[in-house]
Amino acid sequence: MDIQRKDVHNSDLPVLCQACESRHRGVCGALTPDQLLQLSKHSTRRTLEPGAELAGESIQTKTYSNIISGVVKLSKMMADGRQQIVGLQFAPDFLGRPFRKENGVSAEAATGVKVCSFPKQVIERMIGEMPELEHKLLEQTLDELDEARNWMLTLGRKTAGEKVASFLLLIATHAFPDNESDSVEFELPMSRMDIADFLGLTMETVSRQLTKLRADGVIRIINNRHVEVPDIARLSDRAGM
Amino acid sequence: MDIQRKDVHNSDLPVLCQACESRHRGVCGALTPDQLLQLSKHSTRRTLEPGAELAGESIQTKTYSNIISGVVKLSKMMADGRQQIVGLQFAPDFLGRPFRKENGVSAEAATGVKVCSFPKQVIERMIGEMPELEHKLLEQTLDELDEARNWMLTLGRKTAGEKVASFLLLIATHAFPDNESDSVEFELPMSRMDIADFLGLTMETVSRQLTKLRADGVIRIINNRHVEVPDIARLSDRAGM
DNA sequence: TGATGTCCTTGATTCTCATCAAGTCAGGCA
DNA sequence: TGCCTGACTTGATGAGAATCAAGGACATCA
Numbered sequence: 001m002d003i004q005r006k007d008v009h010n011s012d013l014p015v016l017c018q019a020c021e022s023r024h025r026g027v028c029g030a031l032t033p034d035q036l037l038q039l040s041k042h043s044t045r046r047t048l049e050p051g052a053e054l055a056g057e058s059i060q061t062k063t064y065s066n067i068i069s070g071v072v073k074l075s076k077m078m079a080d081g082r083q084q085i086v087g088l089q090f091a092p093d094f095l096g097r098p099f100r101k102e103n104g105v106s107a108e109a110a111t112g113v114k115v116c117s118f119p120k121q122v123i124e125r126m127i128g129e130m131p132e133l134e135h136k137l138l139e140q141t142l143d144e145l146d147e148a149r150n151w152m153l154t155l156g157r158k159t160a161g162e163k164v165a166s167f168l169l170l171i172a173t174h175a176f177p178d179n180e181s182d183s184v185e186f187e188l189p190m191s192r193m194d195i196a197d198f199l200g201l202t203m204e205t206v207s208r209q210l211t212k213l214r215a216d217g218v219i220r221i222i223n224n225r226h227v228e229v230p231d232i233a234r235l236s237d238r239a240g241m
Numbered sequence: 242m243d244i245q246r247k248d249v250h251n252s253d254l255p256v257l258c259q260a261c262e263s264r265h266r267g268v269c270g271a272l273t274p275d276q277l278l279q280l281s282k283h284s285t286r287r288t289l290e291p292g293a294e295l296a297g298e299s300i301q302t303k304t305y306s307n308i309i310s311g312v313v314k315l316s317k318m319m320a321d322g323r324q325q326i327v328g329l330q331f332a333p334d335f336l337g338r339p340f341r342k343e344n345g346v347s348a349e350a351a352t353g354v355k356v357c358s359f360p361k362q363v364i365e366r367m368i369g370e371m372p373e374l375e376h377k378l379l380e381q382t383l384d385e386l387d388e389a390r391n392w393m394l395t396l397g398r399k400t401a402g403e404k405v406a407s408f409l410l411l412i413a414t415h416a417f418p419d420n421e422s423d424s425v426e427f428e429l430p431m432s433r434m435d436i437a438d439f440l441g442l443t444m445e446t447v448s449r450q451l452t453k454l455r456a457d458g459v460i461r462i463i464n465n466r467h468v469e470v471p472d473i474a475r476l477s478d479r480a481g482m
Numbered sequence: 483t484g485a486t487g488t489c490c491t492t493g494a495t496t497c498t499c500a501t502c503a504a505g506t507c508a509g510g511c512a
Numbered sequence: 513t514g515c516c517t518g519a520c521t522t523g524a525t526g527a528g529a530a531t532c533a534a535g536g537a538c539a540t541c542a
Contacts, residue, residue, distance in 0.1 A: 076394045078481055084397040086390040097383065104387050131372040138379045141386060142338065146345050148389035149327040153317045155396040156325040156441025160499065192520065200397025202500055207521055224508090224520070240319055401529065433490065443530060448491055465490070465537090484542090491536070498529085506521070512514095 031133065035126055043118040054095065054107040054115070061103060063117040064096035070113030071189040074105040075197065085198040087148060088189075090174045096120070098127070098137055110190045155200050158240055163199040164209040165238035168219065172229060185228040213238065272374065276367055284359040295336065295348040295356070302344060304358040305337035311354030312430040315346040316438065326439040328389060329430075331415050337361070339368070339378055351431045396441050399481055404440040405450040406479035409460065413470060426469040454479065 031039065045068070048054070054072060055061045067089055074087040086105055089095060095115065097103055127133050154166050172179070175186040188195070192210075196203045213219045218235055220228040229235050272280065286309070289295070295313065296302045308330055315328040327346055330336060336356065338344055368374050395407050413420070416427040429436070433451075437444045454460045459476055461469040470476050 074390075076390065078394065078398060080481075082398040084394040086393045099380065100383065105390060131375060134372065134375055134379060138375060138382060139340065141379060141382045142341065145382060145386045145389060148386060148393065149315075149317065149346060152327045152389065152393055152396060153319065153325040155393060157319060157323040203520080204501085204522085205499060208499095211521075240321075444490080445492085445531085446529060449529095452491075486539100486541080488539085489537085491534100493534080494532085496529105496531070499526105500528090501526075502524085504521100504523080507519090508517105509519105510515105510517085512516100 031126070031130070035130070039118055039122060039126075042122050043116055045114065045116050048109040048113040048115065050109055050111055050113075052109045052113070054109065054113075055103045055105075057103060057106045059103065060101055061096065062120055064094065064098075064120060064123050065115040065117040067091045067093050067095055068114040068116055071110040072107050072113055073110045073190065073194065073198075074107050076105055083197045084200065085194065087144065087151075088170075088174075088198070094137070094140055098124070110194060160199075160201055160205050161209050161212065161238060162240040163201060164195075164206060165213065165218075165235055166240070167195060167199055168213075168227065168229065169232075169235055169239050169241075171227075172232065172235075179232075182232050183228070183230050184232060185226065188225045188227060272367070272371070276371070280359055280363060280367070283363050284357055286355065286357050289350040289354040289356065291350055291352055291354075293350045293354070295350065295354075296344045296346075298345065298347045299343050301342055302337065303361055305335065305339075305361060305364050306356040306358040308332045308334050308336055309355040309357055312351040313348050313354055314351045314431065314435065314439070315348050317346055324438045325441065326435065328385065328392075329411075329415075329439070335378070335381055339365070351435060401440075401442055401446050402450050402453065402479060403481040404442060405436075405447060406454065406459075406476055407481070408436060408440060409454075409468065409470065410473075410476055410480050410482075412468075413473065413476075420473075423473050424469070424471050425473060426467065429466045429468060 048070075054065065057076065069091050072089045072093075072095060073085050074089065075083055075085045077083045088110070089107075095107060123133075127137075154163055158166060171188065172184045172186055176184055190198075192203045192206050195201075196206045199206065210219070210221065213235075214221055218229070218231075218238055220230070222228070289311075295306065298317065310332050313330045313334075313336060314326050315330065316324055316326045318324045329351070330348075336348060364374075368378075395404055399407060412429065413425045413427055417425055431439075433444045433447050436442075437447045440447065451460075451462065454476075455462055459470070459472075459479055461471070463469070
């Protein structure tokens with residue numbers, strides 16, 4: 001019940017959603033108090049375990065969700081089982097594909113995740129009434145497109161070492177978007193295998209590159225998940241930026 | 242000037258743009274005749290040579306454009322010169338980033354290209370007046386996001402051979418979106434080097450994989466650019482689909 | 483006709499990362 | 513306490529793609 005405000009970093013939004021008890025940009029940020037109240041009636045909150053599936057690749061989903069806390073991974077799979085994670089979504093992102101029948105990607109909780117879901121119908125009707133809402137969706141979609149294209153550069157042209165450094169940088173940035181200091185620490189939101197699937201590598205290569213970064217003093221790792229970065233600029237160098 | 246209708250495949254749009262003398266989905270498809278007339282006054286048509294730059298990575302662009310014919314490549318570059326093509330845009334796509342100052346990617350003509358350009362201001366004002374226009378933009382942006390994510394799977398998880406086959410399939414699909422027969426032929430819109438930059442490979446590897454596809458009878462290549470695919474299903478197999 | 487340049491192909495070698503196989507570590511549980 | 517399990521690390525080996533280096537093919541131009 002006590003939603004941490006720090007989870008919700010993009011807090012220039014004035015409205016507090018009745019359903020999620022949270023501010024977020026995905027959808028609710030654009031709604032009027034009346035609409036929020038109406039939305040609240042149709043929305044449900046859920047808590048998901050790591051690994052729980054939110055949506056399948058070609059399954060029709062009847063709901064949209066706002067991520068309240070946690071990290072969701074979006075992935076695609078080939079017929080023979082090779083997998084690629086094509087995006088990560090953090091609170092307070094919006095989850096779901098407006099005006100599309102199929103998802104195109106499957107969505108799975110990477111960490112424990114809290115979401116606030118509501119039926120497509122309701123949101124799509126509201127979009128019709130409120131151009132502002134559609135504008136929000138366009139903005140988020142443009143952001144996701146930027147991230148996807150940045151990641152294409154990473155996948156296509158970076159070495160294993162640069163990829164792993166880029167990943168750490170990405171997580172650090174999303175965990176503390178406003179970080180000013182030159183050091184940072186955070187928890188990795190996913191397993192070595194997931195990281196490998198995100199970077200187009202194998203688990204072993206990810207492990208080796210992490211070991212190398214550690215040996216070179218660029219990072220410290222405690223307990224397999226907790227990462228300390230004493231000097232972000234050095235990590236950034238390693239990422240090829 | 243006799244714009245070929247076949248260039249504009251998404252022809253469910255009723256309106257013929259006065260400026261471009263063409264139907265297309267990018268923007269004009271959503272406008273009223275009055276607005277089209279108004280837009281015509283501000284728009285200019287340009288013909289670009291292959292290699293001509295339409296927009297730089299961090300340069301502010303003051304115009305939007307519809308692609309009338311030809312192929313535009315969107316790319317990102319690292320400090321040391323490594324390059325990745327992050328998207329291809331075909332007629333009748335819309336080119337430009339609504340509501341963003343910077344492009345994030347640089348846009349360059351891959352083939353000879355005809356575009357119809359107009360000032361950002363004009364379009365952004367029209368968007369304010371017409372939610373329908375914003376909806377069109379959202380739809381295109383969602384399409385581009387899908388394509389980007391599909392390509393991430395290709396970049397991260399496919400072998401060199403699968404990548405090259407995937408590329409050929411992509412071009413075939415865009416050149417003839419409604420193709421029903423099981424054979425197809427087309428012109429490659431870009432050089433081996435560009436293909437390599439799109440696939441995250443070297444020129445030499447692209448060349449070798451094309452040679453192998455040819456040796457196996459999956460494709461025929463005439464004059465370095467003209468490609469014949471006798472059996473699309475075989476090519477599709479090679480692409481790992 | 484031959485010289486030049488560009489784009490592409492082919493060959494030889496190197497190197498990065500995947501694969502296969504142990505081995506380590508921490509937590510859960512009898 | 514010791515065993516078990518799952519997640520991660522480390523090591524040895526090999527395959528696939530990059531790199532380095534020639535060698536065509538084709539057009540332009542003198």
